[in-house]
Amino acid sequence: MSEALNEKNKDLKALVKREYKEGFITDIESDTFEPGLNEDVIRRISARKNEPEFMLEYRLKAFRRWQKMPEPDWAHIDYPKIDFQDIAYFSEPKKKPKLDSLDDVDPKLLETYEKLGIPLEEQKMLANVAVDAVFDSVSVRTTFRETLSKAGVIFMPISEALQEHPELVKQYLGTVVPPQDNYYAALNAAVFSDGSFVYIPKGVRCPMELSTYFRINEMNTGQFERTLIIADEGAYVSYLEGCTAPQRDENQLHAAVVELIAHKDAEIKYSTVQNWYPGDENGKGGIYNFVTKRGVCKGERAKISWTQVETGSAITWKYPSVVLQGDHSVGEFYSVALTHNKQQADTGTKMIHMGKNTSSTIISKGISAGHGQNAYRGLVKVTKGADNARNFSQCDSLLLGDRCGAHTFPYMEVENPSANLEHEATTSKISEDQLFYLQQRGLSEEASVSMIVNGFCKEVFRELPMEFAVEAQKLLDVSLEGAVG
Amino acid sequence: MLVIKNLHVSVFDTPILKGLDLEVKAGEVHAIMGPNGSGKSTLSNVIAGRDGYEVTEGSIEYMGNDLTELEADERACEGIFLAFQYPVEIPGVSNMAMLKAAINSKRKYHGEDEISAGDFLKLIREKADLVEMKQEFLKRSVNEGFSGGEKKRNEILQMAMLEPKLALLDETDSGLDIDALKVVSQGVNALRSPDRAMVLVTHYQRLLDYIVPDFVHVLANGRIVKSGDKSLALELEEKGYGWIDGLQKAG
Ligand SMILES: Nc1ncnc2c1ncn2[C@@H]1O[C@H](COP(=O)(O)OP(=O)(O)OP(=O)(O)O)[C@@H](O)[C@H]1O
Numbered sequence: 001m002s003e004a005l006n007e008k009n010k011d012l013k014a015l016v017k018r019e020y021k022e023g024f025i026t027d028i029e030s031d032t033f034e035p036g037l038n039e040d041v042i043r044r045i046s047a048r049k050n051e052p053e054f055m056l057e058y059r060l061k062a063f064r065r066w067q068k069m070p071e072p073d074w075a076h077i078d079y080p081k082i083d084f085q086d087i088a089y090f091s092e093p094k095k096k097p098k099l100d101s102l103d104d105v106d107p108k109l110l111e112t113y114e115k116l117g118i119p120l121e122e123q124k125m126l127a128n129v130a131v132d133a134v135f136d137s138v139s140v141r142t143t144f145r146e147t148l149s150k151a152g153v154i155f156m157p158i159s160e161a162l163q164e165h166p167e168l169v170k171q172y173l174g175t176v177v178p179p180q181d182n183y184y185a186a187l188n189a190a191v192f193s194d195g196s197f198v199y200i201p202k203g204v205r206c207p208m209e210l211s212t213y214f215r216i217n218e219m220n221t222g223q224f225e226r227t228l229i230i231a232d233e234g235a236y237v238s239y240l241e242g243c244t245a246p247q248r249d250e251n252q253l254h255a256a257v258v259e260l261i262a263h264k265d266a267e268i269k270y271s272t273v274q275n276w277y278p279g280d281e282n283g284k285g286g287i288y289n290f291v292t293k294r295g296v297c298k299g300e301r302a303k304i305s306w307t308q309v310e311t312g313s314a315i316t317w318k319y320p321s322v323v324l325q326g327d328h329s330v331g332e333f334y335s336v337a338l339t340h341n342k343q344q345a346d347t348g349t350k351m352i353h354m355g356k357n358t359s360s361t362i363i364s365k366g367i368s369a370g371h372g373q374n375a376y377r378g379l380v381k382v383t384k385g386a387d388n389a390r391n392f393s394q395c396d397s398l399l400l401g402d403r404c405g406a407h408t409f410p411y412m413e414v415e416n417p418s419a420n421l422e423h424e425a426t427t428s429k430i431s432e433d434q435l436f437y438l439q440q441r442g443l444s445e446e447a448s449v450s451m452i453v454n455g456f457c458k459e460v461f462r463e464l465p466m467e468f469a470v471e472a473q474k475l476l477d478v479s480l481e482g483a484v485g
Numbered sequence: 486m487l488v489i490k491n492l493h494v495s496v497f498d499t500p501i502l503k504g505l506d507l508e509v510k511a512g513e514v515h516a517i518m519g520p521n522g523s524g525k526s527t528l529s530n531v532i533a534g535r536d537g538y539e540v541t542e543g544s545i546e547y548m549g550n551d552l553t554e555l556e557a558d559e560r561a562c563e564g565i566f567l568a569f570q571y572p573v574e575i576p577g578v579s580n581m582a583m584l585k586a587a588i589n590s591k592r593k594y595h596g597e598d599e600i601s602a603g604d605f606l607k608l609i610r611e612k613a614d615l616v617e618m619k620q621e622f623l624k625r626s627v628n629e630g631f632s633g634g635e636k637k638r639n640e641i642l643q644m645a646m647l648e649p650k651l652a653l654l655d656e657t658d659s660g661l662d663i664d665a666l667k668v669v670s671q672g673v674n675a676l677r678s679p680d681r682a683m684v685l686v687t688h689y690q691r692l693l694d695y696i697v698p699d700f701v702h703v704l705a706n707g708r709i710v711k712s713g714d715k716s717l718a719l720e721l722e723e724k725g726y727g728w729i730d731g732l733q734k735a736g
């Protein structure tokens with residue numbers, strides 16, 4: 001390659017260097033279990049949360065299952081073995097917050113969320129978003145509870161739902177992602193400490209966006225949260241999750257499970273803006289993000305859409321999926337995944353068509369920079385009885401520089417001949433022509449790259465709720481920010 | 486405004502411009518003609534500050550300052566605009582969004598506040614009318630799926646929005662039908678002013694019927710080999726470039 005182009009690539013490399021602004025540590029006294037995992041630890045977690053008996057049984061069964069399962073070994077990601085005895089499975093701030101009043105919340109916690117741009121005082125919040133803030137293993141605050149309960153919406157930490165609505169939790173927990181589903185789902189079922197629970201009753205359109213904000217603070221602590229969202233017949237909810245963690249040299253494990261259930265005519269929109277600490281330039285530290293997310297469209301005309309913008313984590317392994325059980329049900333997956341430095345992302349979706357006349361859409365945008373490796377792995381499965389299933393998949397990759405990679409693995413399993421599946425894939429680079437064109441119009445190199453990248457992601461961003469689309473754009477900008485010139 | 490002296494430029498170590506001199510004053514319109522591959526686009530690119538174009542000798546002064554010190558975006562903010570011979574597509578970025586960012590970037594550079602949404606809309610509607618561009622084009626992605634002529638028109642819209650001091654138009658007339666040529670010329674003429682200079686690169690004297698230049702130059706073999714007034718363009722149209730090449734050899 002010519003020297004001029006090499007120079008250009010160097011510039012691009014400098015450009016994608018970033019600082020992780022959420023990398024601070026909150027100095028707060030916490031009560032953390034000593035590292036290690038055995039039945040006793042699980043009993044202690046359950047006892048600490050004063051859980052009903054069925055929950056303890058559920059956990060123990062999952063744990064025994066997990067012990068017999070082999071740790072998965074994935075083709076496109078590469079990391080040192082995790083020592084599960086070296087992780088603490090429970091941590092909570094010492095000063096236990098009462099959830100109804102902010103006065104009891106440790107000011108340091110409030111400050112933490114303020115710094116992250118998520119004020120927990122309702123008057124300061126985005127007027128139309130209710131937030132559940134999860135700090136390490138526990139939920140510290142859920143806002144707008146009253147407004148929501150007037151509409152009949154249940155939005156609370158799952159630990160509390162187990163106290164207040166045990167029958168609902170019991171009815172649905174593990175029905176979409178059973179403990180034996182995979183290694184990390186089993187581990188999560190055994191040790192999960194908190195997460196959000198949402199129930200939207202029949203015919204109710206949730207009056208505001210619901211959102212959970214996850215923060216890992218404690219060192220060597222794994223975060224295993226569990227989210228369960230049920231939209232009853234004809235209900236609608238839009239739910240958002242955001243995640244960050246301090247900058248630490250050790251890797252931290254995040255193994256969450258999210259289950260969505262959409263009954264007849266119900267719609268669930270689930271959006272994620274994930275910005276876990278990605279590790280430094282040399283790949284030191286960062287979060288291992290192994291997540292199982294799945295939704296089931298149980299009834300006719302149910303609809304589930306996953307939208308995700310992922311810029312963080314050292315390793316991301318996740319495939320938000322939709323099981324299209326009901327006739328005429330709809331599944332959607334919109335994803336932007338950015339990897340740079342030594343980040344690795346193996347992400348994609350599974351659309352399982354079972355009902356008749358079901359349709360799914362997959363739009364995946366992968367951006368790789370530095371040594372980042374981005375893999376899209378998608379499965380579209382059409383079972384025997386799924387007459388007239390339709391799928392459209394589009395996977396686009398954008399490369400910044402020439403040491404990163406993009407890989408696309410679309411799998412299709414079709415057992416019904418009436419299926420109509422379409423797949424498109426492109427790989428492109430930001431061209432020098434595009435950069436010069438925008439710079440010639442007066443935009444800095446950084447702004448030009450950001451504009452091109454945002455344009456590339458547009459089809460996904462427009463699926464996000466307004467405020468979060470702006471957030472996601474900013475996040476991408478920050479991720480691409482660096483020493484230019 | 487622009488003073489170029491003995492300019493030598495290499496692209497990938499190949500010398501393209503070899504001792505070019507050119508002076509452009511505020512209010513003037515210069516036309517540059519010349520055979521394919523003679524270095525016309527190279528000249529525009531080097532003035533606009535494109536990477537990979539190395540000035541090996543000579544100088545470019547703009548408003549009394551050494552232009553080579555500035556990055557491409559700084560030059561743009563200082564009032565240099567290049568209408569591209571081949572406008573570039575930016576998928577997913579609307580014309581409006583790009584222009585708004587460009588205007589605000591320029592304003593920020595000059596320590597001014599951002600343009601208000603209302604003012605911006607008013608401005609862009611007015612300028613779109615000037616180049617007879619339909620509103621729907623403003624919402625479409627920059628140049629994506631535009632026809633050749635539409636792309637050129639879009640360049641003039643951008644020029645009108647950014648109100649440059651020095652506009653370089655690289656073959657903006659190529660690929661335009663007669664009506665479009667008139668529209669684009671109208672757009673350009675509307676922007677002619679005593680404090681704005683323009684350099685038009687063209688192969689066709691036809692454009693110069695609509696935009697009458699003060700000077701016409703012939704660029705060949707990396708140098709300006711002949712300069713004159715509008716009549717030079719007519720002469721070229723009649724005789725081609727051969728006679729000038731001969732003249733160069735003799736002199
Ligand atoms: N990026 C480049 N790589 C290699 N050669 C180049 C590059 N840019 C320009 N050149 C060469 O420099 C010479 C001048 O090119 P330039 O584009 O400036 O010509 P031009 O006068 O604009 O021609 P045209 O009338 O065809 O537009 C040509 O021989 C061209 O091949």
Ligand SMILES: [Mg+2]
Binds near residue numbers: 525527
């Ligand atoms: Mg040219």
